[in-house]
Amino acid sequence: MTQSQSRPRTPATWHPPAQEREGLWIFTRLRDFIDDIANTSPARLALTAFATICIVFTFLLSLPVSAADGTATPLDEALFTAVSAVCVTGLTVVSTAAHWSFFGQLVILLGIFIGGLGTLTLASLLALMVSKRLGVRGKIIAAESMNNAGRLGEVGTLLRIVITTSVVIEAVLALALVPRFLTLGEPFWQSVWHGIFYSISSFNNAGFTPHSDGIVPYETDLWILIPLMVGVFLGSLGFPVVMVLQQNGLNWKKWNLHTKLTIQVSLILLFAGAFLWALMEWDNARTIGSMSVGDKITHALFASVMMRSGGFNLVDQNQMDSTTMLLTDALMFAGGGSASTAGGIKVTTIAVMFLAIIAEARGDADVKVYGRTIPQGSMRVAISVIVAGATLVSVSAFLLLHISGQSLDRVLFETISAFATVGLSTNLSAEMPPAGVYVLTVLMFAGRVGTVTLAAALALRQRSQLYHYPEERPIIG
Numbered sequence: 024m025t026q027s028q029s030r031p032r033t034p035a036t037w038h039p040p041a042q043e044r045e046g047l048w049i050f051t052r053l054r055d056f057i058d059d060i061a062n063t064s065p066a067r068l069a070l071t072a073f074a075t076i077c078i079v080f081t082f083l084l085s086l087p088v089s090a091a092d093g094t095a096t097p098l099d100e101a102l103f104t105a106v107s108a109v110c111v112t113g114l115t116v117v118s119t120a121a122h123w124s125f126f127g128q129l130v131i132l133l134g135i136f137i138g139g140l141g142t143l144t145l146a147s148l149l150a151l152m153v154s155k156r157l158g159v160r161g162k163i164i165a166a167e168s169m170n171n172a173g174r175l176g177e178v179g180t181l182l183r184i185v186i187t188t189s190v191v192i193e194a195v196l197a198l199a200l201v202p203r204f205l206t207l208g209e210p211f212w213q214s215v216w217h218g219i220f221y222s223i224s225s226f227n228n229a230g231f232t233p234h235s236d237g238i239v240p241y242e243t244d245l246w247i248l249i250p251l252m253v254g255v256f257l258g259s260l261g262f263p264v265v266m267v268l269q270q271n272g273l274n275w276k277k278w279n280l281h282t283k284l285t286i287q288v289s290l291i292l293l294f295a296g297a298f299l300w301a302l303m304e305w306d307n308a309r310t311i312g313s314m315s316v317g318d319k320i321t322h323a324l325f326a327s328v329m330m331r332s333g334g335f336n337l338v339d340q341n342q343m344d345s346t347t348m349l350l351t352d353a354l355m356f357a358g359g360g361s362a363s364t365a366g367g368i369k370v371t372t373i374a375v376m377f378l379a380i381i382a383e384a385r386g387d388a389d390v391k392v393y394g395r396t397i398p399q400g401s402m403r404v405a406i407s408v409i410v411a412g413a414t415l416v417s418v419s420a421f422l423l424l425h426i427s428g429q430s431l432d433r434v435l436f437e438t439i440s441a442f443a444t445v446g447l448s449t450n451l452s453a454e455m456p457p458a459g460v461y462v463l464t465v466l467m468f469a470g471r472v473g474t475v476t477l478a479a480a481l482a483l484r485q486r487s488q489l490y491h492y493p494e495e496r497p498i499i500g
Contacts, residue, residue, distance in 0.1 A: 073109065073138075073472050080105035080134045089127035096122075099457040099464075106464045108134030110471035111364055113230025113334035113446020114437075116453045116460060120235040128233060132223055138471070139227030139258070139364040140185060185262050188269075189226065196222035196254045203246040221247075225254030228364040230334020230446030242337045243318055248325055255333035256293075259359030260285060280395050281371060285360040288370040289331075296327035296354050300347060309342035330354040332365035334446025340436065341449050348432055355443040356412065366444030366470055368412045375405040412470075416442050419466045426459040427451065437463070442470035 085101035087093050096104075100116050104123075107114050108131045119128065201218035205211065217233055224231045232238060241247040257265065264282045271277035278286075301323035304310045311319045322337055329335050330351050340348070358367015375390070379402050382390045390397040420431075420438040427434060429451060437451040441463045452463060 070472055073468070076134075076137060077102075077106050077109050077468065080109055080130060083130045084123075084127060089124060089130060091122060091124045091127075093124075099460045103452075103460050103464050104131065105134060106467050107446075108132075108229065108231065109138040110366075110444050110467045111135055111138045111227045111229040112366075112441060112444040112467045112471070113224075114441060114448055114452045114463065114467070115231075116455070118235060119231055120233050128220070131231060132220055135227050135229045135231065136189075136223055139189065139223075139229070184266060188262065188265055192254070192257060193219075193222045193226050196226060196250050199250045200247065203244070221251065222254060225251045225333070225335070226258040226364065228255055228258045228332040228334065228359065228366070228444070230329075232335070238335055239337060243321070245321070248321065251333075251335060252325060252328045255328050255335070256289075259332050259363050259365035260289065261360035261363030261365075263362050264360055280393060281361070283393055284371050284374040288374045289360065292331060292354060292357060292370065293324075293327050296330060296350070297323040299350055300326045300330075303344055303347040303350065304338075307342070307344060307347075310338040327354070329447065330445070331357060332359045332367065332443065332445050334440075336447055340447055341433075345432055348436055351447065352436060352439050355439045355445045355447065356416070358443050366442070368408050372405045372408050375401055376409065379405075412442065415466060415469055419462055422462050423455075423459055426462065427455055429454075438466065441466045444471050 081098075081102045083089060084105050085096050085098065087095050089101075090096050096117075103114075103116050106112075117123075119131065123131065197215075197218040199218075200221055201214050204214035204217050209217065220231075220233045223229075234240070238247065238251070264285050267278055267282040275283070297320075301319060304312075304323075305319060306312050311322045314322070325335075325337055331354050340351075343351070356367055357373055358369050359365025361369045361371050363369075375397060378390050378392050378397065382388075390402065416435075416438055419442070420435050423429075423434045423438060424431065433449045433451050436447075436449055439445075440447050441452075444467060452460070455463065
């Protein structure tokens with residue numbers, strides 16, 4: 024047999040068409056690329072995933088079908104709303120009830136649910152879906168985000184628990200809210216829609232409302248206010264805490280350190296915030312001054328829960344005293360629990376820094392609490408998160424002061440609300456020109472994704488050093 028006769032039987036004749044080979048090659052490279060990022064830099068994957076989702080939801084909200092009047096929504100308004108929903112913030116530049124159609128509100132609600140799962144959880148899910156596996160570093164990140172670093176083999180199970188827990192809690196909240204809306208005279212399907220919307224919005228600490236007047240008409244209705252407060256508070260604790268409570272109930276001795284610190288600091292901030300808010304607004308006729316004692320206490324508790332990330336409000340934020348606005352700024356910056364639907368610098372960050380100050384004042388070499396020693400690495404991460412958050416707020420406030428020309432108290436309030444993904448507003452967002460809207464959009468994204476991924480990235484950066492320089496203490500203070 025000659026060489027020319029053997030050519031038709033070469034393997035090259037059995038290759039698929041060039042277009043098919045190219046398509047398979049692109050898919051394979053994309054899968055390998057995402058898999059590599061998931062295993063080497065999950066934080067970068069989280070940023071990419073969140074940015075992609077924000078772009079997708081911006082496109083959906085800019086469609087004419089998303090607007091109630093059937094016209095396309097301007098880019099700055101669609102982008103701001105999409106980022107606010109995905110980052111579970113709640114700030115708006117247009118009325119959620121009046122501007123958006125049912126399809127638009129459904130898109131917003133879907134964005135809230137996806138965003139509420141958390142940046143690192145979402146990144147882990149994406150890696151699992153695309154590559155069907157996570158490397159060791161990816162599993163460490165996913166486990167760390169749920170405070171479960173010692174159980175690397177159970178990350179997939181934990182992710183399913185996160186989603187299941189969210190759905191169950193939101194379903195219970197909806198079942199509590201729907202009958203109340205029915206008794207208030209709303210049609211059946213409208214009551215179902217409002218119950219589902221508020222349940223998802225509250226548990227994910229989003230603060231979006233499908234009513235044009237928000238929840239102000241229900242300011243004395245405990246059948247609506249209590250489920251909203253319970254949903255926001257549970258969402259602000261974080262999935263690691265919720266799972267510990269599921270496994271061990273209220274048995275304090277079986278709680279891990281993270282759960283103890285999160286619940287303890289959350290309760291302190293809740294009751295201290297309610298007391299101080301009531302003290303400052305008790306005689307303010309523009310807010311709660313003319314109400315009964317019971318309604319004043321209800322408003323104070325509700326405000327304290329919402330200030331740390333909930334975003335629902337019963338009073339006009341512009342009518343509060345300046346001292347109350349400053350208190351709100353502080354609680355918004357503090358935020359909720361780690362790996363939760365809340366924002367801010369997180370309560371465990373505050374706890375670690377407070378304990379470090381106490382240890383320094385006592386002259387202790389170690390930071391100890393509840394029979395445990397907090398490692399130096401955790402304190403460095405806490406300092407980094409606080410400094411990064413304060414820097415973001417300062418730079419953004421400077422830009423917004425220049426762009427808007429508004430007073431410092433309003434600008435700082437709106438800036439911290441955006442960074443901490445709270446959603447309380449003095450209506451400054453709606454008054455901003457497009458340049459200011461874009462600044463707040465970037466700030467919401469950075470506040471939701473940046474501090475979490477920064478902490479995760481720093482937690483994994485442990486370089487071994489072969490030598491140490493001599494110590495020398497600079498003068499501090």
